[in-house]
Amino acid sequence: xxxxxxxxxxxxxxxxxxxxxxxxxxxxxxxxxxxxxxxxxxxxxxxxxxxxxxxxxxxxxxxxxxxxxxxxxxxxxxxxxxxxxxxxxxxxxxxxxxxxxxxxxxxxxxxxxxxxxxxxxxxxxxxxxxxxxxxxxxxxxxxxxxxxxxxxxxxxxxxxxxxxxxxxxxxxxxxxxxxxxxxxxxxxxxxxxxxxxxxxxxxxxxxxxxxxxxxxxxxxxxxxxxxxxxxxxxxxxxxxxxxxxxxxxxxxxxxxxxxxxxxxxxxxxxxxxxxxxxxxxxxxxxxxxxxxxxxxxxxxxxxxxxxxxxxxxxxxxxxxxxxxxxxxxxxxxxxxxxxxxxxxxxxxxxxxxxxxxxxxxxxxxxxxxxxxxxxxxxxxxxxxxxxxxxxxxxxxxxxxxxxxxxxxxxxxxxxxxxxxxxxxxxxxxxxxxxxxxxxxxxxxxxxxxxxxxxxxxxxxxxxxxxxxxxxxxxxxxxxxxxxxxxxxxxxxxxxxxxxxxxxxxxxxxxxxxxxxxxxxxxxxxxxxxxxxxxxxxxxxxxxxxxxxxxxxxxxxxxxxxxxxxxxxxxxxxxxxxxxxxxxxxxxxxxxxxxxxxxxxxxxxxxxxxxxxxxxxxxxxxxxxxxxxxxxxxxxxxxxxxxxxxxxxxxxxxxxxxxxxxxxxxxxxxxxxxxxxxxxxxxxxxxxxxxxxxxxxxxxxxxxxxxxxxxxxxxxxxxxxxxxxxxxxxxxxxxxxxxxxxxxxxxxxxxxxxxxxxxxxxxxxxxxxxxxxxxxxxxxxxxxxxxxxxxxxxxxxxxxxxxxxxxxxxxxxxxxxxxxxxxxxxxxxxxxxxxxxxxxxxxxxxxxxxxxxxxxxxxxxxx
Numbered sequence: 104x105x106x107x108x109x110x111x112x113x114x115x116x117x118x119x120x121x122x123x124x125x126x127x128x129x130x131x132x133x134x135x136x137x138x139x140x141x142x143x144x145x146x147x148x149x150x151x152x153x154x155x156x157x158x159x160x161x162x163x164x165x166x167x168x169x170x171x172x173x174x175x176x177x178x179x180x181x182x183x184x185x186x187x188x189x190x191x192x193x194x195x196x197x198x199x200x201x202x203x204x205x206x207x208x209x210x211x212x213x214x215x216x217x218x219x220x221x222x223x224x225x226x227x228x229x230x231x232x233x234x235x236x237x238x239x240x241x242x243x244x245x246x247x248x249x250x251x252x253x254x255x256x257x258x259x260x261x262x263x264x265x266x267x268x269x270x271x272x273x274x275x276x277x278x279x280x281x282x283x284x285x286x287x288x289x290x291x292x293x294x295x296x297x298x299x300x301x302x303x304x305x306x307x308x309x310x311x312x313x314x315x316x317x318x319x320x321x322x323x324x325x326x327x328x329x330x331x332x333x334x335x336x337x338x339x340x341x342x343x344x345x346x347x348x349x350x351x352x353x354x355x356x357x358x359x360x361x362x363x364x365x366x367x368x369x370x371x372x373x374x375x376x377x378x379x380x381x382x383x384x385x386x387x388x389x390x391x392x393x394x395x396x397x398x399x400x401x402x403x404x405x406x407x408x409x410x411x412x413x414x415x416x417x418x419x420x421x422x423x424x425x426x427x428x429x430x431x432x433x434x435x436x437x438x439x440x441x442x443x444x445x446x447x448x449x450x451x452x453x454x455x456x457x458x459x460x461x462x463x464x465x466x467x468x469x470x471x472x473x474x475x476x477x478x479x480x481x482x483x484x485x486x487x488x489x490x491x492x493x494x495x496x497x498x499x500x501x502x503x504x505x506x507x508x509x510x511x512x513x514x515x516x517x518x519x520x521x522x523x524x525x526x527x528x529x530x531x532x533x534x535x536x537x538x539x540x541x542x543x544x545x546x547x548x549x550x551x552x553x554x555x556x557x558x559x560x561x562x563x564x565x566x567x568x569x570x571x572x573x574x575x576x577x578x579x580x581x582x583x584x585x586x587x588x589x590x591x592x593x594x595x596x597x598x599x600x601x602x603x604x605x606x607x608x609x610x611x612x613x614x615x616x617x618x619x620x621x622x623x624x625x626x627x628x629x630x631x632x633x634x635x636x637x638x639x640x641x642x643x644x645x646x647x648x649x650x651x652x653x654x655x656x657x658x659x660x661x662x663x664x665x666x667x668x669x670x671x672x673x674x675x676x677x678x679x680x681x682x683x684x685x686x687x688x689x690x691x692x693x694x695x696x697x698x699x700x701x702x703x704x705x706x707x708x709x710x711x712x713x714x715x716x717x718x719x720x721x722x723x724x725x726x727x728x729x730x731x732x733x734x735x736x737x738x739x740x741x742x743x744x745x746x747x748x749x750x751x752x753x754x755x756x757x758x759x760x761x762x763x764x765x766x767x768x769x770x771x772x773x774x775x776x777x778x779x780x781x782x783x784x785x786x787x788x789x790x791x792x793x794x795x796x797x798x799x800x801x802x803x804x805x806x807x808x809x810x811x812x813x814x815x816x817x818x819x820x821x822x823x824x825x826x827x828x829x830x831x832x833x834x835x836x837x838x839x840x841x842x843x844x845x846x847x848x849x850x851x852x853x854x855x856x857x858x859x860x861x862x863x864x865x866x867x868x869x870x871x872x873x874x875x876x877x878x879x880x881x882x883x884x885x886x887x888x889x890x891x892x893x894x895x896x897x898x899x900x901x902x903x904x905x906x907x908x909x910x911x912x913x914x915x916x917x918x919x920x921x922x923x924x925x926x927x928x929x930x931x932x933x934x935x936x937x938x939x940x941x942x943x944x945x946x947x948x949x950x951x952x953x954x955x956x957x958x959x960x961x962x963x964x965x
Contacts, residue, residue, distance in 0.1 A: 117275055120144065124279055128286035134158055134257075137290050138184035141260060141283040146187045148272045151265050153188020157181035157200065157207075158250075158258040158287060179431070181207060181259060188263065210247035210259045246273065248280040252288030317458040323355040323421075326448050330423065331357040334440065338402050338426040344372070344381050344419055351381050351422065358402070375399035377422050380410035384419050386438055390431035404428040409438060411445045415453050423448065478555075478576035480513055481562075484569055486533060487511050498555065498578055500548035513574060517543040518552050525557075532559035532572040542789070545576070554580045616643055647941055664703040669747055669810070670695045672706055673736045676713040687732070689721050694737040699745055702812050708786045713749070715783050716806055720751035723804070727754040740812075747808040756798040764796050837955055838862040838879070842872045842886040842899065843917065848940070852885060852917075855944045856951060868892035869899045876907055883955050884910060888918040897929065913954050917942070 127140035138156035145154035160182045183198040200207055250258040260280050264272075323341050331339040340356040352369035373382040375397055380387045387410045392398045405426040413421035423445050427433065472479050478498045481490035488510050491503045499506055499516070510516050514526040521543035528541045538559040544552040556579045562570040616639050623631055677691050684691055717734055724732040729752055737748040756764060765784040783806075787794040792810040839861045841852045849865040856863050864879065866872035869892050872884075884903070888896035896916055904911040916930055919940040930937050936950050 117271070120147070120275065121278060121282070125282055128282060131286060131290060133294055134287045134290040135184050137283060137286040138258070140286075141279060142185040142187040144279060145260065145262055145276065148262065148276060149264050149269070151188075153263040154186070155183060155261045156185040156250075156258065156283075157261070158184045159202065159256070160199075184258070206247055207259060210249050211256050246276065248276060250280055250284035250287055252284045255288065257284055257287045257291065317455050319452065319455040319459060320354075322451055322455050326451070327355045327357040327423075330425070330441075330444055331359070334437075336425045337428055338405070340377075340401065340424045340426075342377050342381070342422045342424065344421060351378055354421070370399055376408050376410045377424050380412050380422050380424075381419050384412050384414065386411045386442060388433055388438055390433075402426055406430045407432045409433045409441060411438070411441045413445045413449045413452065415449050420449070420452065478574075478578075480510075480516075480574040480576070482513055482529065482533075482572040482574060484533065484571050486513070486529060488513055489571070495576070498545055498547075498553060498576060516545050516555075516576075518546050520544075528557075528559055529572065529574075532561050532574075533569070535561045535563075535569065537561060540788075542579075545578075553578050554583045616646070643941075664705050666701045667704045667706050668699055668701045669704070669709065669738055669745060670697075670699055672704065672709045673713050673738070673747075676710050676717065677736070680714065680717060684717070684721055684734075687721060687725050689724060689732040689734060691717070692733060692735040694735055696739045698740045699738045700740070700812050702745070702810065704790065705786070712783045712786050712808075715780065716749045719780070720749065720753060720804070723753035724751060729753050741809075743811060745810045745812050747810065748805055749808075750803060750805040752803045755800045755802055756796060756804045757800065758798075761796050761798065765794065835860040836862075837882040838864070839951065840864050840866065840872060840875060840879075840881045840884045842866045842869070842884065842890070842896075844868060844887065844890045844892075848887070848917070851944070852947065855947055859948050859952065861951070869894035869902075872899060873902065873906075876903070876910075881910060883913040883915065883951060885915045885917055885951070888916050900933070900935075915950055915954060 124140065124144040127144065128137050131137035131140055135158075138158060142154040142156050146152045158181070159179050179202060181200040181202055183200075202208060202211055246262040246264070248260050248262070249256050250260060260276075260283065262276055323343075327339045327341050330336065338356070338358040341354050342351045343354045344351055349372040350369050351372055351374075370378050372378055376387050376389055376392070376395065377399070389395055389398075389408050392405055392408055401424075406428050407430055408424065408426045411423045411425075412419045413423060423441060425433070425437075425441060472492050475492060476494055476497075478494040479490070479492040480488055480495065483489045488507055491506050491510070493503055495506050495510075496503045499510075501509065512526075513529055514522045517525045525541065525543055528538045532538055538557075541557040541559060543555055543557070545555045546552055556577050558575045560573040560575070562573055564570055620639065673695070674693070677693065681691055713736070720734045721732075723729075731752045733752050735748075735750045737746075737750070739746045765780050784794055787808055787810070790810060792808055794806065794808050796804065796806055798804040837860070839856055841849055841856070841863060842865070843849050843852070844867055846867075849867070853863045853865060864875055864881070866875055868890055872886070876884075886896045886899055890896060890899075894902065896918075900911065900914050900916075903914060912935075914935055916935060916937040917940060918937060936954060938947055938950055
């Protein structure tokens with residue numbers, strides 16, 4: 104054809120032709136394109152030439168090959184990669200040729216470039232008579248040349264020409280086959296490297312995907328699906344190894360083709376390809392499973408198989424099995440990719456198992472926490488409640504879902520009075536300070552608070568980062584009640600022992616009061632001495648103090664604290680017990696530091712402490728027959744603490760018992776209860792203090808208490824005293840109603856208030872009081888709390904609020920119920936004043952004057 108380059112015969116055209124071929128091969132993207140370029144150049148060898156280029160495939164689906172019967176080795180076949188010109192056989196017939204058929208086997212077995220295979224056109228295709236028949240002159244012939252890359256044969260090129268092939272053309276064709284073989288091998292290598300790189304990228308993506316799945320069963324099912332779809336394998340299965348039963352069982356599988364009957368799902372360790380990989384811990388690759396005597400037939404059309412072990416901590420835990428219907432379908436590159444995927448799968452399985460164990464542990468601990476009777480709160484770093492267990496509902500009387508919203512701030516668990524203490528402790532815990540003995544009253548939905556002991560534990564990560572606070576709450580209401588009962592029992596025991604002493608202490612001043620009163624009655628009024636009247640008052644006050652001390656000690660309180668000094672508390676205890684102790688020749692010595700400050704104390708409980716310590720010391724000295732019997736109470740201010748020592752001159756405490764004396768129910772006395780010092784320890788520690796015992800045998804014992812009091816405050820300037828109102832003007836033009844069932848009380852109060860200028864009406868009960876309130880306006884009302892009749896003092900006040908609201912804020916209560924703390928709590932809740940019987944007339948006047956002077960009264964003028 105015009106413009107086409109002539110066939111290469113001379114040296115220069117031959118070099119040009121080969122150069123064109125080399126350039127075309129250099130630009131080929133893959134092996135198929137290199138075969139196309141070779142066929143295009145070959146047909147230019149001579150006019151009418153045709154070419155077919157066959158490449159050896161990586162493996163073949165022999166079960167579906169139409170020429171399988173002609174192939175005895177079931178090995179790699181020759182695949183038609185390019186064709187130019189015309190041949191007698193159709194391409195569809197010759198597109199795949201078994202490599203064992205002649206003359207193709209001869210061409211593939213050629214070892215030198217000089218060896219060529221020539222056949223007649225009629226036998227140039229497979230299935231025809233064997234080669235070797237000499238060609239006749241003028242016949243069309245085929246020349247078969249192997250495509251080689253070094254020692255490796257990669258294919259065959261078949262050249263058809265009309266008539267004999269010139270020697271020059273054969274030589275050029277041989278060189279062209281040599282160049283094409285190298286180009287095909289290079290293209291195959293590039294394709295393999297590219298596929299390996301792409302597979303590794305896919306393995307990496309697979310690893311990321313499976314590592315995000317933390318459910319083991321789901322992970323295994325997803326892994327086989329991803330491996331099968333990612334790499335295009337025909338069948339992928341995953342087996343788990345059971346070391347106890349020494350079996351390998353299929354756990355998950357994925358295939359491009361469904362199958363009917365399912366094969367046996369497990370096998371013995373070491374059986375078949377999978378069993379061998381599980382037992383040896385090494386990858387097993389089989390190119391032709393029909394040659395395996397112990398092959399387990401999982402899929403009917405399987406021809407080659409790879410089993411890759413999955414190791415976790417060096418132990419084979421699973422096997423990934425990949426199957427193909429092609430002989431020798433898996434290369435070394437495939438094995439590397441599968442081993443990499445197995446490594447990724449091992450990491451994912453370990454993560455899933457660890458997560459499973461963590462989840463099981465979490466569920467176990469959650470079950471323990473959820474079923475615990477101790478309340479559990481988890482507080483985040485912002486101080487907000489993040490979790491509450493059901494016990495919080497039992498403690499507060501509301502369900503925990505509501506509790507999480509209502510107690511978003513943990514301090515809201517406490518009653519309003521205790522919230523500042525809880526908030527302060529929580530703030531310290533969030534800073535990393537542990538608190539073990541926080542006690543407060545928890546608010547309940549029914550309005551009945553519960554006593555709670557809380558432990559605040561800061562939560563830290565392994566790196567030391569603060570994660571919040573764990574708050575453990577224990578309901579100690581019942582313990583408090585029992586402790587109170589024990590406390591009261593000890594009080595009653597002590598009271599029984601001091602009754603005779605108290606009676607004596609009361610009888611002495613009462614004898615003076617009665618004597619002087621009788622003297623007054625036997626003498627004319629003008630002979631009464633003011634000094635004698637003062638003695639009556641002094642002895643009456645002495646009786647009042649004794650009764651107050653006794654009742655304060657006997658009162659069954661709810662652990663309420665007020666500011667008081669330990670000096671005053673010890674003095675009240677000595678006053679109650681001094682006479683009784685003198686009967687046993689026991690001297691009670693005071694060594695008080697006047698600089699000891701007032702602190703918040705539960706006075707009645709601290710009286711119990713000092714009474715117990717004094718009683719223990721007295722009994723020890725009396726039982727031992729100590730010649731000198733002395734108890735010394737010493738108080739000292741020591742920096743931020745108050746030190747209190749109670750020392751005796753008894754036989755002392757044995758050294759080996761010093762650490763046990765404060766244990767509950769521990770006693771060395773035959774009839775002792777062992778409760779005294781145990782209660783002392785509880786009361787002292789409840790106030791934040793410490794108590795210790797020290798002794799030298801034969802030299803007495805000493806109990807030391809240290810109570811925190813804070814830094815010493817500078818002396819404050821004296822509080823200016825308001826000028827006293829004129830006693831005769833304070834109640835001018837004011838009218839007061841006095842309600843009490845005792846006539847003597849009504850008379851005394853009337854006399855006192857009249858001295859201050861008040862106009863006083865009296866009533867003996869609530870019925871009479873309501874009648875007078877309906878008939879007259881009053882500026883103030885004093886009423887007893889306990890009265891016979893329809894209404895007591897509280898009931899009368901409630902009726903006054905309804906019918907005379909302007910007077911409700913000017914009601915003053917009088918009470919002798921000094922044992923009932925609830926009474927004073929109720930009065931304080933109303934914000935009203937009260938006076939205790941027996942009252943000082945100056946105190947009574949001060950309270951009434953204060954109410955009428957500072958409380959506005961909205962009523963019509965008379």
